[in-house]
Amino acid sequence: MSAKLPVKVIMAMAWRNLWRNRERSIIMIGALAIAVAAMLFLIAMMRGLLNDMSQQNLRALPGDLQIHPSGYLDDPSIDYRLPWPEGDLLAILNGPLVKRWSGRISVGAMITSEREAQGGQLIGYLPSREGGSSFNEVALINGQWPEDDSQGVVIGAALLDKLETQLGKRIVLTSQDSNGDIADIGARIMGVYRAEMKASEERIIYMALPALQNMLISPQHIQQIAIFSSGPNALHTLQQQIIDTLPNTDVQRWDQLNSYLSAMLDSMDAIITVLIVVMFITLAFGLVNTLIMAIFERVKEIGLMLALGLRPLHIGQIILAETCVLLLLGIAMGNAAAGAALFYLREGIDLSSMAEGFAMIGAAPSLTPQFLWRDLWLCNAIVVGLGLACSLLPAWRAAHYSPIEALYRD
Amino acid sequence: MPLILSLAWRNLWRHQRRTWLTIAAMALCNCILIFMISLQAGSYITMLNNNLAVFSGHLQVQHSRYLDDPKPRFSVDNGIELAAELRKLPTVAAAAARGVNFALLSSTTRSKAMQVVGVEAQFEDSVSTIPGTLVAGQYLSEKTPYGLVIGRRSASHLKVDIGSEITLLGSGQNGAFAASILTVVGIVDSGLEELDRSTVFIQLTDFQDIFSYQRQVSHIAIRSPSLFMVNQTQDAVVRATQNNSSLNTLDWDTLVPGLKQAILSDIASALFIYTVLIIVVIFSVLNNQLMAVLERRKEYGILLSLGVAHRRLIGLLFAETALLALLGLALGLLVGSLINGYFATHGVYFAGMEQMAEKFNLPSRIHPMMHPITTLAGPLLVFVGSLLAAAYPALKLNNLHPVTARHGL
Numbered sequence: 181m182s183a184k185l186p187v188k189v190i191m192a193m194a195w196r197n198l199w200r201n202r203e204r205s206i207i208m209i210g211a212l213a214i215a216v217a218a219m220l221f222l223i224a225m226m227r228g229l230l231n232d233m234s235q236q237n238l239r240a241l242p243g244d245l246q247i248h249p250s251g252y253l254d255d256p257s258i259d260y261r262l263p264w265p266e267g268d269l270l271a272i273l274n275g276p277l278v279k280r281w282s283g284r285i286s287v288g289a290m291i292t293s294e295r296e297a298q299g300g301q302l303i304g305y306l307p308s309r310e311g312g313s314s315f316n317e318v319a320l321i322n323g324q325w326p327e328d329d330s331q332g333v334v335i336g337a338a339l340l341d342k343l344e345t346q347l348g349k350r351i352v353l354t355s356q357d358s359n360g361d362i363a364d365i366g367a368r369i370m371g372v373y374r375a376e377m378k379a380s381e382e383r384i385i386y387m388a389l390p391a392l393q394n395m396l397i398s399p400q401h402i403q404q405i406a407i408f409s410s411g412p413n414a415l416h417t418l419q420q421q422i423i424d425t426l427p428n429t430d431v432q433r434w435d436q437l438n439s440y441l442s443a444m445l446d447s448m449d450a451i452i453t454v455l456i457v458v459m460f461i462t463l464a465f466g467l468v469n470t471l472i473m474a475i476f477e478r479v480k481e482i483g484l485m486l487a488l489g490l491r492p493l494h495i496g497q498i499i500l501a502e503t504c505v506l507l508l509l510g511i512a513m514g515n516a517a518a519g520a521a522l523f524y525l526r527e528g529i530d531l532s533s534m535a536e537g538f539a540m541i542g543a544a545p546s547l548t549p550q551f552l553w554r555d556l557w558l559c560n561a562i563v564v565g566l567g568l569a570c571s572l573l574p575a576w577r578a579a580h581y582s583p584i585e586a587l588y589r590d
Numbered sequence: 591m592p593l594i595l596s597l598a599w600r601n602l603w604r605h606q607r608r609t610w611l612t613i614a615a616m617a618l619c620n621c622i623l624i625f626m627i628s629l630q631a632g633s634y635i636t637m638l639n640n641n642l643a644v645f646s647g648h649l650q651v652q653h654s655r656y657l658d659d660p661k662p663r664f665s666v667d668n669g670i671e672l673a674a675e676l677r678k679l680p681t682v683a684a685a686a687a688r689g690v691n692f693a694l695l696s697s698t699t700r701s702k703a704m705q706v707v708g709v710e711a712q713f714e715d716s717v718s719t720i721p722g723t724l725v726a727g728q729y730l731s732e733k734t735p736y737g738l739v740i741g742r743r744s745a746s747h748l749k750v751d752i753g754s755e756i757t758l759l760g761s762g763q764n765g766a767f768a769a770s771i772l773t774v775v776g777i778v779d780s781g782l783e784e785l786d787r788s789t790v791f792i793q794l795t796d797f798q799d800i801f802s803y804q805r806q807v808s809h810i811a812i813r814s815p816s817l818f819m820v821n822q823t824q825d826a827v828v829r830a831t832q833n834n835s836s837l838n839t840l841d842w843d844t845l846v847p848g849l850k851q852a853i854l855s856d857i858a859s860a861l862f863i864y865t866v867l868i869i870v871v872i873f874s875v876l877n878n879q880l881m882a883v884l885e886r887r888k889e890y891g892i893l894l895s896l897g898v899a900h901r902r903l904i905g906l907l908f909a910e911t912a913l914l915a916l917l918g919l920a921l922g923l924l925v926g927s928l929i930n931g932y933f934a935t936h937g938v939y940f941a942g943m944e945q946m947a948e949k950f951n952l953p954s955r956i957h958p959m960m961h962p963i964t965t966l967a968g969p970l971l972v973f974v975g976s977l978l979a980a981a982y983p984a985l986k987l988n989n990l991h992p993v994t995a996r997h998g999l
Contacts, residue, residue, distance in 0.1 A: 185919065186635050203880060203884075204877055204880065204881060205878045207873055207876055207880065208877065209875075210873065211869075211870050211873035211874070211877075214866065214873075215866060215870050216869065218862070219866075222859070222862060226859075255747050255769055257700060257747065259700075288702055288703055290692070290693070290694040290703035290705060290759075290760075291703075292761065292968060294765070296661065296761070297691075297761045298692055298703075299692050299703035299704060299705070301701065311658055352760070354694050354701075354703070355701065355703075356696070356700055356701035356702075356749040358700070360699045362694070362696055362701050388950065396873060415733070455863070458622060458867075458868070459863075459866065459867065461618065462615060462618055462619050462622070462867055462870050462871060463870050465611045465612065465614055465615030465618070466611075466870070466871075466874035466877055467616060468611060469608055469611045469615075469877065469878065470877060472607060472608065472611070473608060473774075473881055474987065476605075477777050477885070478604065485967070493685060499708070505632075531855075534851045534854065534855050535851075536847040536848040536851050537847070537848050537850070537851020537852040537853075537854065537855050538851070538852075539848055539851075556754065575841070587789075
């Protein structure tokens with residue numbers, strides 16, 4: 181007898197063995213499928229939530245890569261400024277890795293109408309550079325967005341209500357100018373927007389950059405350079421290039437801007453792995469049990485095969501192949517079920533009844549699962565890897581039965 | 591021991607290894623459930639207590655329109671006197687009146703729009719933890735007229751220190767002009783970044799003077815003796831204020847609706863994981879009992895031929911499953927409680943979760959809550975689920991015919 185059993189024979193025997201006790205195998209495959217499907221689904225939802233939180237965090241001031249003067253992020257004041265890009269930086273920004281970029285100012289301010297006073301945040305941007313593309317997450321419901329030379333402001337519908345004012349009326353903006361003095365200007369409300377998050381609708385006011393620069397006596401200066409890269413792959417290269425060019429600034433990717441979110445993103449893979457492993461260990465007892473039973477009821481038969489000259493290695497191979505087929509069927513069904521559920525929910529799940537809770541963690545009340553192939557591979561690899569590891573001991577034991585004893589076992 | 595139990599017990603140990611594996615699966619699942627549920631409950635309670643204790647309190651008495659429309663004109667008349675009355679109620683642990691408004695605060699170099707809160711200096715520490723987080727100077731008192739207490743982050747933003755003067759500009763009641771010069775007397779670090787960046791505290795009487803509130807306040811914050819007694823406290827406060835129809839008594843769930851929803855959404859995702867875990871374990875039990883029935887077909891055939899009724903055999907099967915599940919329950923409870931007990935005293939430390947802790951004002955160590963419900967809820971579900979899992983093998987057993995079963999069919 182040759183020392184090698186053809187793969188075809190091993191697979192055929194494993195397949196037939198698997199279906200000798202159909203119910204048992206189906207239950208095991210079902211348990212595997214449910215666990216895998218649930219894990220994949222949950223991971224996609226967790227990723228979706230985190231992704232959404234990152235997006236919401238950026239909604240007011242979007243940008244794949246953002247340059248701030250160092251110190252600004254801890255203390256967002258007009259004392260921290262950047263000159264408008266020039267020289268090497270301008271060359272990078274106009275280079276192939278950048279789709280578009282712009283400069284902005286964002287400062288805290290007091291907003292006063294004839295009736296009320298509120299705290300808020302003024303965002304000055306250049307409509308000619310990013311109008312209609314950067315802030316498309318907020319929807320203008322009345323009036324119009326500013327032009328570069330507009331003196332007016334666009335405020336949220338919620339703030340409009342709070343201030344008890346209306347479109348076309350004037351409000352007073354008070355902030356601190358670059359000399360440290362109090363600057364205030366009157367500005368006409370030229371537009372009203374709605375945002376997904378009420379908190380930003382109450383706080384954020386958009387206006388043209390030149391008007392804000394004038395108010396703050398800070399011509400040509402900005403506080404943020406927002407860069408939209410030509411693609412996700414260009415982002416890291418671009419970041420490094422800018423760090424080398426502008427040493428004394430904070431250059432951060434969108435996923436690094438919020439320390440809480442970046443910490444969450446960093447620990448996400450670890451959390452996912454722990455979840456899958458815990459789930460698998462619970463599953464493993466059932467799997468090992470099934471295998472032990474399968475071997476136990478075939479002791480005589482294994483004895484006979486050994487007596488007929490099959491090597492222990494062959495027995496082990498057949499049992500491992502059986503486990504393998506069981507695992508693969510389980511994860512295939514699990515993947516299919518998770519895929520179907522995620523496809524069904526691809527437009528997002530409406531959770532507006534929990535809107536305030538989601539707002540508290542900084543997410544919109546609609547959750548869109550985010551599927552990553554990496555998570556699929558990780559989940560499947562862990563299940564197959566640990567599953568085969570669990571079957572090694574039973575397979576090894578089965579392979580090392582003494583043929584005589586096994587044959588006469590009752 | 592009744593016959594059925596001793597038979598079930600012996601049946602259980604016919605396949606020792608198989609039984610132990612299934613028990614181990616159940617015990618492990620129970621341990622995970624006990625630990626996770628207790629940890630969650632512990633962190634929710636801590637989160638609620640910490641967040642409500644910082645500022646909002648368990649309850650607030652407000653003008654009935656203030657919640658939806660927080661404007662100065664929707665204020666509580668004679669708030670200081672009302673707070674004093676409420677403080678006397680037996681189910682009210684503490685009460686303090688506050689005024690809330692916005693103003694632009696300027697130091698010599700910086701300006702910032704902030705929320706200004708007027709507090710009853712001698713009572714504020716009974717409803718809020720902020721006075722206790724003083725890092726420099728002193729808290730407000732009679733001895734500090736026109737004094738101001740500011741958060742650490744805002745102090746560094748405005749570049750002020752103890753003794754610095756801050757100019758306040760804003761608008762008060764009925765659009766009146768509000769202006770004042772205040773002296774920084776204390777710097778606090780509340781632990782909630784957002785609050786620390788946005789809020790300053792002055793004495794309520796100064797607040798009423800600056801913002802032309804006369805004898806009005808914005809709300810009265812109330813602390814209940816415990817989170818679980820808020821309803822009783824609310825009833826008492828509602829009764830005490832019922833002759834003033836313009837007032838509303840709101841509980842924390844209404845005041846900070848995000849908190850409960852954030853907890854509920856976290857519970858929902860956790861429940862999903864628990865359900866899957868329990869299903870997986872139930873499948874193990876199902877497989878175990880199905881094997882037991884299938885391999886005993888001949889024996890069942892003989893018993894049936896001898897006149898034993900199907901229902902007796904099914905009873906035996908359920909007794910066996912119950913013993914199996916009970917062992918899993920007992921072992922899980924024992925180990926799970928030991929693990930829980932250890933962490934309840936030592937706390938669970940989440941490495942790299944400081945940001946999360948800060949965001950939700952949690953300590954960096956969380957102590958699981960030891961309570962019969964948090965300990966028993968998961969394991970009992972596993973127990974019931976396991977018994978249900980025996981239904982399918984029982985159905986198989988019910989369909990056995992004495993003659994064919996004897997031949998193993």
